[in-house]
Amino acid sequence: MDAFVADVEARLTAAAGARLVVGIAGAPGSGKSTAAVVLQNRLRVETVLVPMDGFHLANEQLERLGRRQRKGAPDTFDAAGYVALLERCRAAGPETIYAPRFVREIEESYAAAIALPSSARVVLTEGNYLLLDAAPWNELDRVIDVRYHLEIDDDVRVERLIARHIAFGKSPDDARAWSLGPDEANARLVERSSHRADALLRL
Ligand SMILES: Nc1ncnc2c1ncn2[C@@H]1O[C@H](COP(=O)(O)OP(=O)(O)OP(=O)(O)O)[C@@H](O)[C@H]1O
Ligand SMILES: [Mg+2]
DSSP states (O other): OHHHHHHHHHHHHHHTTSOEEEEEEOSTTSSHHHHHHHHHHHOSSOEEEOOGGGGBOOHHHHHHHTOGGGTTSGGGBOHHHHHHHHHHHHHOOSSOEEEEEEETTTTEEEEEEEEEOTTOSEEEEEETTTTOOSTTGGGHHHHOSEEEEEOOOHHHHHHHHHHHHHHTTOOHHHHHHHHHTHHHHHHHHHHHTGGGSSEEEOO
8 A cells, every 4th residue: 555655645746736647447346445445534635535336327217228138237227427537636627526436325425525625636536348449438548647456365355345245235145156156257457457546555
Protein backbone atom coordinates (compact mmCIF):
# COMPACT_ATOMS: atom_id res chain seq x y z
CA MET A 1 0.00 0.00 0.00
CA ASP A 2 2.87 2.41 0.73
CA ALA A 3 4.27 2.10 -2.80
CA PHE A 4 0.77 2.48 -4.24
CA VAL A 5 0.15 5.70 -2.26
CA ALA A 6 3.57 7.04 -3.27
CA ASP A 7 2.90 6.29 -6.95
CA VAL A 8 -0.46 8.11 -6.92
CA GLU A 9 1.11 11.06 -5.07
CA ALA A 10 3.89 11.30 -7.67
CA ARG A 11 1.30 11.33 -10.44
CA LEU A 12 -0.62 14.04 -8.58
CA THR A 13 2.50 16.19 -8.41
CA ALA A 14 3.07 15.63 -12.15
CA ALA A 15 -0.55 16.64 -12.85
CA ALA A 16 0.35 20.10 -11.49
CA GLY A 17 -3.01 21.03 -10.01
CA ALA A 18 -5.22 19.28 -12.56
CA ARG A 19 -7.77 16.77 -11.32
CA LEU A 20 -6.58 13.16 -11.49
CA VAL A 21 -8.88 10.23 -12.26
CA VAL A 22 -7.44 7.05 -10.74
CA GLY A 23 -8.84 3.56 -11.37
CA ILE A 24 -8.46 0.23 -9.58
CA ALA A 25 -9.49 -2.80 -11.64
CA GLY A 26 -9.67 -6.39 -10.47
CA ALA A 27 -11.71 -9.56 -10.35
CA PRO A 28 -14.87 -9.90 -8.22
CA GLY A 29 -13.89 -10.01 -4.56
CA SER A 30 -10.26 -9.07 -5.20
CA GLY A 31 -10.44 -6.24 -2.65
CA LYS A 32 -10.92 -3.20 -4.91
CA SER A 33 -13.48 -1.42 -2.74
CA THR A 34 -11.45 -2.07 0.40
CA ALA A 35 -8.22 -0.85 -1.24
CA ALA A 36 -9.95 2.25 -2.61
CA VAL A 37 -11.11 3.34 0.85
CA VAL A 38 -7.60 2.82 2.27
CA LEU A 39 -6.07 4.86 -0.54
CA GLN A 40 -8.69 7.58 -0.10
CA ASN A 41 -7.81 7.85 3.59
CA ARG A 42 -4.08 7.90 2.91
CA LEU A 43 -4.04 10.60 0.23
CA ARG A 44 -3.44 14.08 1.56
CA VAL A 45 -5.68 15.74 -1.03
CA GLU A 46 -9.47 15.76 -1.31
CA THR A 47 -10.43 12.43 -2.87
CA VAL A 48 -13.91 11.24 -3.80
CA LEU A 49 -14.82 7.62 -4.56
CA VAL A 50 -17.00 7.01 -7.62
CA PRO A 51 -17.28 3.20 -7.93
CA MET A 52 -18.21 1.50 -11.19
CA ASP A 53 -20.79 -0.67 -9.45
CA GLY A 54 -23.11 2.32 -9.07
CA PHE A 55 -23.79 1.71 -12.75
CA HIS A 56 -25.30 -1.77 -12.33
CA LEU A 57 -28.49 -1.87 -14.39
CA ALA A 58 -31.51 -1.92 -12.09
CA ASN A 59 -33.08 -5.33 -11.51
CA GLU A 60 -36.18 -4.25 -13.45
CA GLN A 61 -33.99 -3.62 -16.51
CA LEU A 62 -32.16 -6.92 -16.06
CA GLU A 63 -35.53 -8.71 -15.97
CA ARG A 64 -36.59 -6.94 -19.16
CA LEU A 65 -33.34 -7.98 -20.85
CA GLY A 66 -33.43 -11.54 -19.48
CA ARG A 67 -30.05 -11.01 -17.79
CA ARG A 68 -31.02 -11.18 -14.10
CA GLN A 69 -29.04 -14.42 -13.66
CA ARG A 70 -25.87 -12.86 -15.07
CA LYS A 71 -25.88 -9.66 -12.98
CA GLY A 72 -22.27 -8.48 -12.87
CA ALA A 73 -21.39 -9.38 -16.48
CA PRO A 74 -20.14 -6.48 -18.66
CA ASP A 75 -23.48 -6.05 -20.47
CA THR A 76 -25.37 -5.72 -17.16
CA PHE A 77 -23.92 -2.27 -16.49
CA ASP A 78 -24.74 1.13 -17.94
CA ALA A 79 -21.18 1.36 -19.26
CA ALA A 80 -21.85 4.36 -21.49
CA GLY A 81 -23.34 6.22 -18.53
CA TYR A 82 -20.25 5.42 -16.47
CA VAL A 83 -17.90 6.68 -19.22
CA ALA A 84 -19.94 9.86 -19.60
CA LEU A 85 -19.98 10.53 -15.86
CA LEU A 86 -16.23 10.04 -15.53
CA GLU A 87 -15.72 12.40 -18.47
CA ARG A 88 -17.67 15.04 -16.58
CA CYS A 89 -15.67 14.30 -13.42
CA ARG A 90 -12.40 14.69 -15.30
CA ALA A 91 -13.44 18.01 -16.84
CA ALA A 92 -13.71 19.42 -13.30
CA GLY A 93 -16.15 22.28 -13.91
CA PRO A 94 -17.50 24.52 -11.15
CA GLU A 95 -20.60 22.42 -10.43
CA THR A 96 -21.08 19.57 -7.96
CA ILE A 97 -21.35 16.29 -9.85
CA TYR A 98 -23.57 13.51 -8.49
CA ALA A 99 -22.97 9.81 -8.95
CA PRO A 100 -25.01 6.68 -8.11
CA ARG A 101 -24.09 4.37 -5.25
CA PHE A 102 -24.64 0.59 -5.36
CA VAL A 103 -26.09 -0.68 -2.10
CA ARG A 104 -25.25 -4.34 -1.59
CA GLU A 105 -28.03 -4.92 0.98
CA ILE A 106 -30.68 -4.24 -1.68
CA GLU A 107 -28.55 -5.05 -4.75
CA GLU A 108 -29.66 -1.80 -6.38
CA SER A 109 -28.19 1.67 -6.77
CA TYR A 110 -29.36 4.95 -5.29
CA ALA A 111 -29.17 7.74 -7.85
CA ALA A 112 -27.11 10.81 -6.98
CA ALA A 113 -25.97 9.44 -3.60
CA ILE A 114 -22.35 10.51 -4.11
CA ALA A 115 -21.44 14.20 -4.37
CA LEU A 116 -18.23 15.28 -6.06
CA PRO A 117 -17.48 18.91 -5.20
CA SER A 118 -15.51 21.03 -7.65
CA SER A 119 -12.73 21.22 -5.05
CA ALA A 120 -11.90 17.48 -5.25
CA ARG A 121 -8.41 16.80 -6.62
CA VAL A 122 -8.68 13.03 -7.07
CA VAL A 123 -11.58 11.00 -8.42
CA LEU A 124 -10.99 7.40 -7.40
CA THR A 125 -12.98 4.78 -9.25
CA GLU A 126 -12.87 1.00 -8.96
CA GLY A 127 -14.54 -1.94 -10.62
CA ASN A 128 -14.27 -5.10 -12.66
CA TYR A 129 -14.17 -3.75 -16.19
CA LEU A 130 -11.96 -0.67 -16.12
CA LEU A 131 -9.46 -2.33 -18.47
CA LEU A 132 -11.81 -4.22 -20.78
CA ASP A 133 -10.82 -3.84 -24.43
CA ALA A 134 -14.36 -3.76 -25.81
CA ALA A 135 -16.69 -0.85 -26.57
CA PRO A 136 -17.82 1.18 -24.76
CA TRP A 137 -15.54 0.16 -21.88
CA ASN A 138 -12.38 0.93 -23.84
CA GLU A 139 -13.38 4.60 -23.96
CA LEU A 140 -12.10 4.58 -20.39
CA ASP A 141 -8.61 4.46 -21.95
CA ARG A 142 -8.82 8.22 -22.44
CA VAL A 143 -11.01 9.06 -19.44
CA ILE A 144 -9.08 7.48 -16.56
CA ASP A 145 -5.57 8.92 -16.09
CA VAL A 146 -4.00 5.90 -14.41
CA ARG A 147 -5.32 2.36 -13.94
CA TYR A 148 -4.04 -0.28 -11.55
CA HIS A 149 -4.90 -3.96 -11.68
CA LEU A 150 -5.26 -5.54 -8.25
CA GLU A 151 -3.66 -8.98 -8.06
CA ILE A 152 -4.62 -11.57 -5.48
CA ASP A 153 -4.34 -15.35 -5.14
CA ASP A 154 -7.46 -16.91 -6.60
CA ASP A 155 -8.17 -19.23 -3.67
CA VAL A 156 -8.08 -16.32 -1.19
CA ARG A 157 -10.29 -14.24 -3.46
CA VAL A 158 -12.92 -16.96 -3.94
CA GLU A 159 -12.96 -17.74 -0.22
CA ARG A 160 -13.62 -14.07 0.63
CA LEU A 161 -16.21 -13.79 -2.10
CA ILE A 162 -18.17 -16.79 -0.78
CA ALA A 163 -17.99 -15.38 2.77
CA ARG A 164 -19.26 -12.02 1.59
CA HIS A 165 -22.17 -13.54 -0.35
CA ILE A 166 -23.15 -15.44 2.82
CA ALA A 167 -22.82 -12.29 4.94
CA PHE A 168 -25.22 -10.53 2.56
CA GLY A 169 -27.87 -13.25 2.77
CA LYS A 170 -27.08 -16.06 0.32
CA SER A 171 -27.17 -19.66 1.56
CA PRO A 172 -23.73 -21.36 1.62
CA ASP A 173 -24.71 -23.44 -1.44
CA ASP A 174 -25.95 -20.43 -3.40
CA ALA A 175 -22.88 -18.40 -2.37
CA ARG A 176 -20.55 -21.09 -3.66
CA ALA A 177 -22.55 -21.60 -6.88
CA TRP A 178 -22.59 -17.88 -7.65
CA SER A 179 -18.88 -17.43 -6.81
CA LEU A 180 -17.79 -20.39 -8.95
CA GLY A 181 -20.33 -19.65 -11.71
CA PRO A 182 -21.12 -16.10 -12.86
CA ASP A 183 -18.42 -14.46 -10.67
CA GLU A 184 -15.80 -16.86 -12.02
CA ALA A 185 -16.69 -16.17 -15.66
CA ASN A 186 -16.36 -12.44 -14.95
CA ALA A 187 -13.06 -13.00 -13.13
CA ARG A 188 -11.56 -14.72 -16.20
CA LEU A 189 -12.63 -11.77 -18.36
CA VAL A 190 -11.01 -9.32 -15.96
CA GLU A 191 -7.76 -11.31 -15.83
CA ARG A 192 -7.54 -11.32 -19.64
CA SER A 193 -7.52 -7.51 -19.74
CA SER A 194 -5.13 -7.02 -16.82
CA HIS A 195 -2.11 -6.55 -19.11
CA ARG A 196 -3.60 -3.19 -20.13
CA ALA A 197 -3.03 -1.73 -16.66
CA ASP A 198 -0.48 1.05 -16.09
CA ALA A 199 0.73 -0.84 -13.04
CA LEU A 200 -0.01 -4.00 -11.11
CA LEU A 201 -0.97 -3.79 -7.48
CA ARG A 202 -0.53 -6.46 -4.84
CA LEU A 203 -1.45 -5.41 -1.32
N1 LIG B 1 -6.82 -7.28 3.01
C1 LIG B 1 -7.94 -7.95 3.33
N2 LIG B 1 -7.93 -8.85 4.34
C2 LIG B 1 -9.04 -9.54 4.65
N3 LIG B 1 -10.23 -9.40 4.02
C3 LIG B 1 -10.29 -8.52 3.01
C4 LIG B 1 -9.15 -7.75 2.60
N4 LIG B 1 -9.49 -6.97 1.55
C5 LIG B 1 -10.79 -7.26 1.32
N5 LIG B 1 -11.26 -8.17 2.18
C6 LIG B 1 -12.63 -8.72 2.24
O1 LIG B 1 -12.82 -9.47 1.05
C7 LIG B 1 -14.12 -9.23 0.52
C8 LIG B 1 -13.97 -8.66 -0.86
O2 LIG B 1 -13.38 -7.36 -0.76
P1 LIG B 1 -13.98 -6.13 -1.54
O3 LIG B 1 -15.44 -6.03 -1.31
O4 LIG B 1 -13.13 -4.94 -1.23
O5 LIG B 1 -13.69 -6.64 -3.03
P2 LIG B 1 -14.15 -6.03 -4.41
O6 LIG B 1 -13.03 -6.28 -5.36
O7 LIG B 1 -14.61 -4.64 -4.23
O8 LIG B 1 -15.38 -6.98 -4.80
P3 LIG B 1 -16.54 -6.73 -5.89
O9 LIG B 1 -15.91 -6.90 -7.23
O10 LIG B 1 -17.51 -7.83 -5.67
O11 LIG B 1 -17.09 -5.38 -5.65
C9 LIG B 1 -14.83 -8.31 1.49
O12 LIG B 1 -15.64 -9.07 2.35
C10 LIG B 1 -13.69 -7.63 2.25
O13 LIG B 1 -14.07 -7.28 3.53
MG1 LIG C 1 -16.44 -3.77 -4.63
